Amino acid sequence: MMNKLLRFRTLTLCTIFTIIGATSIEQLLPNNRREVWHSSSVLAQTAENQVANQVYQKTSLAVVTVQTGRGHGSGFVVSQDGFIITNAHVIKPPPRNQKELENYNNQDFPSVVTVVFADGRKVPADVRGFGKGGLDLAVLKIQTQSKLRTLPLATAGSAKVGDRIFTLGTPVDRNFNDTFTQGHITRIDKTNGKIQHDAVIMGGNSGGPLLNVQGQVIGVNTDGISGREKLNTGMNFAIPVSQVQSFITAARKGDVSPVSTIFERTKAPTVATISLNDQVVNGSLAEGDPIRKNGSFVNLYQFQGRAGQQVVIEMTSQKINSFLSLYQMRESSEGQELKKIAENDDREPGDFNAQIATSLPEDGVYLIVATSQERGETGNYTLRATAKP
Template sequence: MYYKFGTLTICTIFALIGAVSFEQLLSDNRQHGQRSDRVLAQTSEEKEANVVCEKGSNAVVTVKDGNGHGSGFIVSRNGLIITNAHVVEGSPSVVTVVFNNGKQVPADVIGFAMGGLDLAVLKIQNRKNLPNLSLGSAGSAKVGYHVFAIGTPLSEDYRDTCTQGDISRIRADGEIQHTANTNQGNSGGPLLNGQGEVIGVNYLVAKARVFDDAGNLIASTPSGTGINLALPVEKVKSFLADVRKKRVSNESTLPKTKERTIATISLNGQVINGSLGEGDRIAEKNGAFVNLYQFQGRANQQIVIDMTSKKINSVLTLYQVSESSEGQKFKPIAENNDIGPGDFNAQIKTNLPADGLYVIIASSDEQGETGNYSLRATATP
């Protein structure tokens, strides 16, 4: 059909004007052919991406321990799972893993990498022929290569999320810097090459400093920087060799000074028990300790957030995270520090203005005030 159309066009033009050279027409057709080749190439890349994402997701799991979640991936048919140490640090000896089809099974926490390496291994018992990912060759990651990240960012509702990008830098320590979008919850998930092989384990998103409309620094957030880091596959292979030789630690060996991340809260009414104290972030406006929680919300969704405590004068603030040419900004949506006279608990009840990311700041009304609290968030459509 394409060539017939081209021949008819040539004949018609010659018959009407006779002034266009045959070479010009051939040149035009060659340009059309080149555009067609580019379209076919693009389609081929899309097919490759689809194969990598669909095949890879079968071996990627969500890792839950009752307090939060991360990601992991199966590396053997009998159920060995690699994840980050910080995902299961402080977890019970048995955690829950969720497959991409929603099926949940228990997994034992077998051990942690030595020397502060952010890796841990889990084991699904009494299983055979599980889907698993192959490990890529050492040194196969190169700047400019296309990569894919699979995991469960932010909330369990987003499990089996596959994003793609490019390797932007190989750091001196071998860590892979890339642009495949990741968020909290992606930790422990695989970074794959175009053949679907694991070349890294996602563990960190570079943080951006974010400010409110008044220019006050609110927090550092790991979202939206485009700088994502993965441990190289060489370290995974070395860790697996140690696992086979049983040279692993029963506890995490990560430095205790590792900075806390923004926790994810579900809008299902589940109670989160937290505390304010030394080591927490500090609010710039009054010097009070603060904890941060994030969630994905929908436009016109009505939410109720409750913070209760017998130890502190609770303060709640809700911010909408927005993107701009200057990066991410926090726009205040609502704030409350007393439900009523004599009731020093805090409650926010509001309708969300738009789809997107929101952050809850749980704090106290006084500088240096410490104590435990309970936080709960519920939503209706």
């Protein structure tokens, strides 16, 4: 009788679990077990929020808005005696169109700017110098303020892909000062250490700090890639702390450039004409060529294109890490404006040659910017342009 009873109980349990087999184990647990699981998730989220809040509280008062006669950017205090780091292009922007290019003078920039702290204090700051060799950094100096908050620098090389990061700055408009965003490191360039991340930054964030979870500076936000609607794409870049540390050391010794070097006109830029009939041009990047914001040398080419035309542009070299950009040239009341159409630095993974394959949006003149991915690279290259029917 007992054996029959045991068989009956076993059969009953098997039947029950067969019937409710689609039910999750979580639903079968007592409410207190489910509450424990839910509480763990909430605690994890709360801990993440606490980290973000702590980073903001520790760093906010050391981050400033840098106001110039032309606009604004961001910066941060690095020492009790009033040294502030920002981007060179915040103080002296590179030319944005043909008219500005023709009139560009790298010595024409304000010697004194205004820095605004998160608590509303406005303080004049002397422009003490710029990074050499195209480094997009500038150092400012204010008179010592009482209880001046500073940001510590992280150990060089401590940042890793996947790390959680934070930004502070003044995007878009100076009324948006003290804006705090967060994200993760998505890439670190193996050659120059430049940090790519997905925290939201926009115009005005330039010069602001990129922070780790300890509130230490791991980089200086410098630029990003925007979509066609001027929206942030999540591809943003920061100068690594190793270069920031070296720059601060040089600045204290007075070993900085008196003018911005991110765009140097050592010789007037020339624009060569290239045809789309599979023409091959042998060129070279050399000392004395115009310089991009990242310090790389530039050669310029133009061609006449048609709306809907499929074009393929290739840049190959055994000497340099090729980089191509394609712009549409437009006339405006301020002169010629450039609209970016496409850019590419590698044809495919492991291939340092560049290729752009795209459809032209309108009839008109287009500008090819042939350069290198890395600052200061020189060497020969071959450029080929083709239009597909």
